Amino acid sequence: MTEILQTRALGKTFGGLDAVSDVDLSVQTGEIHCLIGPNGAGKSTLFKLVVGTYAPTRGNIVFRDRDVTAQRPYQRVKEGMSIKMQTPSVFRELPVRQNLHIALQHHVASQALAQEEDRLLELLELSADAGKPAGVLSHGQQQWLEIGMALALKPALLLLDEPTAGMSPEETFRTGELIQQLNGTGVTVLVVEHDMTFVRQIAQRVTVLHFGKVFARGSIEEILADQRVEEIYLGKPHEH
């Protein structure tokens, strides 16, 4: 397997605080990779560094064999990343269909747009709400819509920051199925998550962050069997 995304000694300092420190992350093409860790571990900061909304203090980010460290978010999207942030950020005043239209119009010919919108609306189970402003959708539906907008870009790497935040257990499970379905079509997925039930459902490989550093990495089975990981999640004392 080839690496689609690598971070090399990546670091971000806020004032005197090292939010992320010397992180070497490696995401293989075609996998679902989960980034987990307790609150304050630096997951979201690392995600924002990868996405480009934060500039790193040191280190590099390599995506599809190209150094994208200095690129702005829109340039990384053009390289093949697609991003869903932690809080749903849809175009609230615009109809659901137009939200998808704006995401699709990049690379889909005008005559095929409506068909592609219909396909995504069906996939996201939002066909009945296509004409409603996105702001009136439920929280879970907005999360799905945003995932749909990210998918509309036909990404090589889908980046999801806590995609199930605020969802019911049923919605969470359905989201897990959706991600696996997408992964089955060849999309690599990097997910930041702390819901271990959800991580168990989808993860193939896991990287654990703690105090801004890589604490452990391996298959989901290896991580679940690692006593040290359980300790940091439960807050028990441990030794590095």
Place this chain on the structure above:
Amino acid sequence: MLRLVNGPQTVGNGPAFWISFLVVLVGALVYPLFADAYDVGNFAYFLLWVFMALGLCLMWGYCGMLSFGQTFFFGIAGYAYGVLAINFGGGTMTLAALVLAVLLAALAALVLGYFLIWGRVGGVFFGIVTLSATLVLAFFLGQTAGPEWRIGEARLNGFNGMKGMDPLNVPWFDDETLYFEGSSLYYLAIGMIVLVYLGLRMLLNSRFGNVIVAIREDPQRAELLGYDVRKYQLVTFIIGSSLAGLSGVLYTSWGQFITPSSVGLPAAAMPIVWVAFSGRGDITATMVGSFLILVAFQTITVHSQQAALILMGAMLLTTVMVAPQGFVIGVARLVGRLFRRGPSARAGD
């Protein structure tokens, strides 16, 4: 291409709307045949300002950039037209002066917009900086009374303003020259408004329009969909500001003078009132509303200028408190709902 005149970003997309549009247009075209020449000239004056309002509507209502600098570009283009028309010797070179003056306003928008947008000046600070630029220009123009403040043959003349430029004109039949004054200026303004209005509708319902409304809603989300938000904002700012420049040229041509007071604070606040009251979310509402406000303002000004200014302030306050989306757009949507025939029809159709 023409199908883009209808779309999600513009209110009024059905046959009823376009029939009404044609009726109003025909009414406007035959109006000078029945009206007093003085009234036609006055109407031409009201129409001159509509371009500036449409430009602000594009920037503020569609792209979320509240520019307080419309009169900055109005002044740059107005003064540039005066300087160029005088130095070119008037005559048919006034058309070249018009084009160059609007291009100069566009260039000024490019420079100011670049520093604002690339400098990440957003929200209320965008309004503050553009207002500051406007006030600096007004102050500068006000102190140009001395004879040293001249560009070629054109004297700026401080608070008294620049005067003596030819109005816009073109060669006409039988070696005559057609000066755009009175009813001819009225027809020129009508023609240009129709072109600008339809052009903006097509722009707004195109891919470009989709992106700028996305930027208004959530700039970060728009960037995360792969759009370079800064470029779209800059292009929008240039188009909107150039329309203010077009108003400035037509105003200078209409009166054959321009003064710093047409740039200063009270003038700078007017487009905000027009667009806010009309409904910044739609160019049709802005076009109709701004024209009606200008007529009302002029009518009241005849009796008391202070009363007209107080009315403008009261209208802005009432809009903010009662109908933040604008009165004209509110009425248009209400009428649209009344005439809506099926559950699938879009609001405002």
